[in-house]
Amino acid sequence: MAKDTLPVWDLVRTVVQHSRTTLLYGPPGTGKSFAAHTADLGGRTLYSVTLTPDTPAAELRGHYVPVGNEFKWQDGPAIRAWREGGRLVINEIDHAGGDALSFLLNCLDSPETACLTLPTGEMVRPHHGFQAVSTMNGNPDQDLPAALRDRFPVCIETNEAHPAGIASLPQDLQAAAKGSVVASDPARRVTLRAWLAFAGLRDRIGPEAAAQAVFQARAKDVLDALRIAAAC
Amino acid sequence: MNAISPLPEALDGRQWSIRKSPSGSGSIDTVARQMAVPLGTDAADRFVRNHEMAHGKITPKVSSGKQCIKFGVSMLALQCCEDLRVHHFLNAAGVECTGSLQGHDMTRCVESYLSHPRDLAALVISALHTQDFSRVLAALGERLEVSALNALMAGVRLVDERLESGRGIYRPIGFRNCTIPAAKVFDALFPESGPADSDEDKKVPLNRLGLERRQVNWGSMTITELSLSQTRRCPASSKIRTFTDEGAVMSAVYRLPVDGRIFSRSRAHKGGTVLIDLSGSMSLSLHDLDRIVIAAPAATVATYSGNRTSGTLHIVARKGRVANADGLRLARSSGSGNIVDGPALQWLAQQQAPRLWVSDGYVTGKYDRSSIDLGADAQIICNKAKIRRVEKAQAVADALKRGT
Numbered sequence A: 001m002a003k004d005t006l007p008v009w010d011l012v013r014t015v016v017q018h019s020r021t022t023l024l025y026g027p028p029g030t031g032k033s034f035a036a037h038t039a040d041l042g043g044r045t046l047y048s049v050t051l052t053p054d055t056p057a058a059e060l061r062g063h064y065v066p067v068g069n070e071f072k073w074q075d076g077p078a079i080r081a082w083r084e085g086g087r088l089v090i091n092e093i094d095h096a097g098g099d100a101l102s103f104l105l106n107c108l109d110s111p112e113t114a115c116l117t118l119p120t121g122e123m124v125r126p127h128h129g130f131q132a133v134s135t136m137n138g139n140p141d142q143d144l145p146a147a148l149r150d151r152f153p154v155c156i157e158t159n160e161a162h163p164a165g166i167a168s169l170p171q172d173l174q175a176a177a178k179g180s181v182v183a184s185d186p187a188r189r190v191t192l193r194a195w196l197a198f199a200g201l202r203d204r205i206g207p208e209a210a211a212q213a214v215f216q217a218r219a220k221d222v223l224d225a226l227r228i229a230a231a232c
Numbered sequence B: 001m002n003a004i005s006p007l008p009e010a011l012d013g014r015q016w017s018i019r020k021s022p023s024g025s026g027s028i029d030t031v032a033r034q035m036a037v038p039l040g041t042d043a044a045d046r047f048v049r050n051h052e053m054a055h056g057k058i059t060p061k062v063s064s065g066k067q068c069i070k071f072g073v074s075m076l077a078l079q080c081c082e083d084l085r086v087h088h089f090l091n092a093a094g095v096e097c098t099g100s101l102q103g104h105d106m107t108r109c110v111e112s113y114l115s116h117p118r119d120l121a122a123l124v125i126s127a128l129h130t131q132d133f134s135r136v137l138a139a140l141g142e143r144l145e146v147s148a149l150n151a152l153m154a155g156v157r158l159v160d161e162r163l164e165s166g167r168g169i170y171r172p173i174g175f176r177n178c179t180i181p182a183a184k185v186f187d188a189l190f191p192e193s194g195p196a197d198s199d200e201d202k203k204v205p206l207n208r209l210g211l212e213r214r215q216v217n218w219g220s221m222t223i224t225e226l227s228l229s230q231t232r233r234c235p236a237s238s239k240i241r242t243f244t245d246e247g248a249v250m251s252a253v254y255r256l257p258v259d260g261r262i263f264s265r266s267r268a269h270k271g272g273t274v275l276i277d278l279s280g281s282m283s284l285s286l287h288d289l290d291r292i293v294i295a296a297p298a299a300t301v302a303t304y305s306g307n308r309t310s311g312t313l314h315i316v317a318r319k320g321r322v323a324n325a326d327g328l329r330l331a332r333s334s335g336s337g338n339i340v341d342g343p344a345l346q347w348l349a350q351q352q353a354p355r356l357w358v359s360d361g362y363v364t365g366k367y368d369r370s371s372i373d374l375g376a377d378a379q380i381i382c383n384k385a386k387i388r389r390v391e392k393a394q395a396v397a398d399a400l401k402r403g404t
Helices: A008-016 A032-038 A057-061 A077-084 A098-107 A146-150 A163-167 A171-180 A192-205 A207-230 B043-058 B064-071 B075-093 B103-113 B117-127 B132-143 B146-165 B174-189 B286-295 B325-332 B341-349 B372-385 B394-402
Strands: A021-025 A046-050 A062-067 A070-075 A087-091 A131-136 A154-157 B017-020 B027-029 B034-037 B220-225 B240-244 B263-267 B273-277 B300-307 B310-318 B355-358 B387-390
Touching: A008 A021, A008 A032, A008 A154, A021 A032, A032 A087, A032 A131, A032 A163, A046 A077, A057 A062, A057 A077, A057 A098, A070 A077, A077 A087, A077 A098, A098 A146, A163 A171, A163 A192, A171 A192, A171 A207, A192 A207, A207 B043, A207 B075, B027 B043, B034 B043, B043 B075, B064 B075, B064 B174, B075 B117, B075 B146, B075 B174, B103 B117, B103 B132, B117 B132, B117 B146, B117 B174, B132 B146, B146 B174, B146 B372, B146 B387, B174 B372, B220 B341, B273 B341, B286 B300, B286 B310, B286 B394, B300 B325, B300 B341, B310 B325, B310 B341, B341 B355, B341 B372, B341 B387, B355 B394, B372 B387, B387 B394
Parallel strands: A021 A131, A021 A154, A046 A087, A087 A131, B017 B034, B220 B310, B273 B300, B273 B355, B355 B387
Antiparallel strands: A062 A070, B027 B034, B240 B263, B300 B310
16 A cells, blocks of 8 residues: 555545545445444434345335324435435445335435425425445445446445454454455455454353354364464 | 365465465465465365464565575475474464374375485474374384484484574574574585485585584593403404315315315404493493404494593504403593593594494583584584494494494
8 A cells, every 4th residue: 555545444434524425345344334333423313224125215215104093204214314414324235126226316416406305295405414325345336336336426445354343353363353354255254243253252162162153164274373373 | 254264364464365275285475475275174284274374474575595595505404494493383382283294195205205315304304393203203114224213313303403492483583593504404414415425425514504603612532542451352453264165275275174165265354443422321331342342353442421621532442452341440430421522423433434333312512511513513423424323332233243
């Protein structure tokens, strides 16, 4: 990395608090969602959704719910974030189905054109403080429709484990976690969650049993590697 | 995530790429952060993975070829000594060192290296401090004479001791402090040119051992020939006569009616030189001396020992004549330490072959201090002069009879 470039997580922290839309992508378990949630909110309210191919637009936009003898409109997280100028975290945005995708194209549009008429007849525009931070595991240029990709001019690849996640691990696991979370071969990748699980179990049931439970066939190699790395 | 794979990321927290290699072989490139290792589930494959991981931890990121040129050591020596350092490290780290060669693989390896002592030594050194070592010993025990095996193991022990004596053995600096000096000892003890007594080996200077800045502190030695007042049954000055029925000059006409072998041929008695270390637990009785002289009437037998900074070499038998009990007592009383192993071996190297050294192999210099350098010096003298070491004086007679 050149000296005049910021470490990736410093860049994420700096950008997320100021950018209207941000897309974070990279291997699973690096801390993308963690960064999206914890980067300075600047007094905003946080809303978070995780998309599946079956997630309907109504779940984001809002819908009528029965209240007594009548139906009452209830805003979804996207509209609430619009109205309040909150931060909307959209996990796994590449999983969005056609219904949700159409809604997101409008929701994430530029402030000048973003505008939605709700089923109640009310027209809603995003508050100027609205932010959307999306995360995904794949490659946005390949996995996102061009129109959706265009909604994220700020797009950062997180090819390192989040330093806060690493720091929460015991000292002897930190280097192993830092490198293995972003291993180029997906088959060799060990997520931060796996390392956290191992660290937690290790204290309770011992390293051999914890490694066997978390790393399975790779348990002996992991334990040997940790011994070698820690020695002398 | 759970496929068998090493975890070199634990070494530096960076990304590595792993390639599958055949069983028993592996390599690591610490600069490009690439490993080629077998990915099997058995202990041998796992050992190779750990071995390469340890290289990644303690082997400096330098070109081994350039280091060979820089320090004047061979690639084979460098590799086997660095492997040895890695095995020391793995043991210290508490990682199981199962070795990578199964019994039949080891047997095949040993058989293919039997005619190449240098490769054989490298194999043994690479197996040291792993479970491979017992396998290589078993394979060698069936194929090498005890003396050859002992000589090989003495050299291997020296290399190992030299390696262990350096500072920072478990750190990258250990490459320079431990591996390089050990590789120099390896190259000196097991020269590329072949057996240790070859002409080429005689040109191997001591400074190849890394001793140029170290002082080899042997004590000073005086040589005393005791009064050899006892005569044994075969005076060495005479010769053995063998009677035959063919020849030019009839020298035993009296045998004509007996067996017709009226011609004779004479040959010298068996000789050789025996040097006996009389320090500490080593001992020599008059009976042992008799057996030696009877086995090889022309043999010269000398003992040595010393105190503080000097020692004495006593010649206790020569040409069939031996010292009496008083003489032997005098020889024993000259000191309880080794002190002068080096000068005594140099004396032995100039005597008639076969040359035998009766010693436990432990050598010391001034003030009875031992060091790797003294050991290496003694080993080199032995290799150059084809001096064979035996543990007990009782074994000397048999060795002299065989003429080895």
